[in-house]
Amino acid sequence: MKQEQIILGIETSCDETAAAVIKNGTDILSNVVASQIESHKRFGGVVPEIASRHHVEQITLVIEEALQQANITYEDIDAIAVTEGPGLVGALLIGVNAAKAIAFAHGIPLVGVHHIAGHIYANRLIREIQYPALSLVVSGGHTELVLLKESGSFQVIGETRDDAAGEAYDKVARTLNLPYPGGPHIDRLAHEGTPSIKLPRAWLEGSYDFSFSGLKSAVINTLHNAEQRGEEIKPENLAASFQQSVIEVLVTKTISAVKEYDVKQLLLAGGVAANKGLRAALTEAFKEVPGVELIIPPLSLCTDNAAMIGAAGSILFEKGKQSNLALNGNPGLDIEAF
């Protein structure tokens, strides 16, 4: 009997074309990412049509590279896991159709994976998940708290009512004339400044939801008013104040959810998890909640990749989930229903 489970993961939901091979849901045999960021920089953001065009250029190359690095053949693959949503529909379609073509050609089972489930299960590549677990998902398109009562079950207990945290970062960065993508620049600037400017925090009492549009507007107003009065505001200080406001809300709500749901682990997930300020603040705060393990994946597993899709696919495949050849890209896929 075969002992190992091998999953080929494919991810094309935004501007990275990625493929990876995962063993037993936990071991990375290969993890290949072709980033398009250089191409989109000139437009100040991801252009969907351009992203789709790049995915077609890269898709077979990236998958071939992943298979070669993992040194496996098609007979070794138990299932192909592919991101079915959410994301840019034209981009999703490239990964989904490539995955279906390979699955069909070699008679390999296919599993559609939710992109955020992927981000969450990136943590399983670091440490075995213990349930119940809570995940704080922060990325360009998402800010949510997801409760995992058991393996492969997702319950959104809080989410953003307007902008995602990453979106607010990008918009504030644009206001400060920082290059795209703005998140890392704000993070860097914030470490050079002091949080001396008073900015609001949207607590939304009695809920685990988030809101960042008010904060974003406050930053823009602060800059605008200072300009009118002829005062100079140090961008470092504004970045530090903005970052502190975002992080304070994220961390405070996370800690209270961790206590309320009595979880064993907190899994940080999504591209904004690369933020040094957030990592440091979470590490500090979790010293106050002994017995709860904080898992922070390395940067390469926080940004979009296919290893995470393979890891999530492994769990779903084990639970008996399979997709058929009619699998579609679904830009609005719901994590609780998929």
Next chain:
Amino acid sequence: MKVLAIDTSNFTLGIALIDGNQVIGEYITNLKKNHSVRVMPAIDTLLKDCDTLPKELDKIVVAKGPGSYTGVRIGVTIAKTLAWTLNIPLAAISSLEALAANGRYFNGLISPLFDARRGQVYTGLYEYDENEQLKEIVADCNILSSEWATRLKEWKRPILFIGQDIEIHREALSEVLGELAVFVPYSLYNPKPSELAFLGKNKEEEDIHLFVPNYVRMAEAEAKWLEQQENQKNDESER
């Protein structure tokens, strides 16, 4: 030699399997439905009905555009992935050329076309030579249909227009070309995937990894960006 042909460049979803000189099966629909959901099941059904395993295929032929950007990409992605993963050659044919094949016995020039919005079409000019081979006379392009008609008039020969979008441009074309403009009947509006298969059967193979659709048009964002760069350059040189 078993060849699988795939065309999803426009509303027509066409899959064909040929073996040597014989058409084994064709699957054609002309619906405003999502290609992404339907192409792989269509290929699966056709191959099963024809008792053919994916591993028995010898070549893949794909319609490479122009057409709907998303539609073309779905067909091209499936075709290049199948060819790569089955380790067989991939050939690509213009989506317009495949459509031009519907004009095989026409005595004149052939202009297949797809609507490209705002009075424009994707089109090209083709002709069957004395050996019954389809030849490209004017390369595929994106042009106003009125302008295209004016260019075609210079040939002083009958022109056969093919495609279901001729409805949209019939007036503009007839106005300029008068009786030289000939339009195919409804039954020849849509490309036949078996024609695509035969066109690609002996065509040289593509480099699978590097192969991309022929969109004919630049992405809008890129065109705007280039225009901006150009304007900036001009501004600087004026200073």
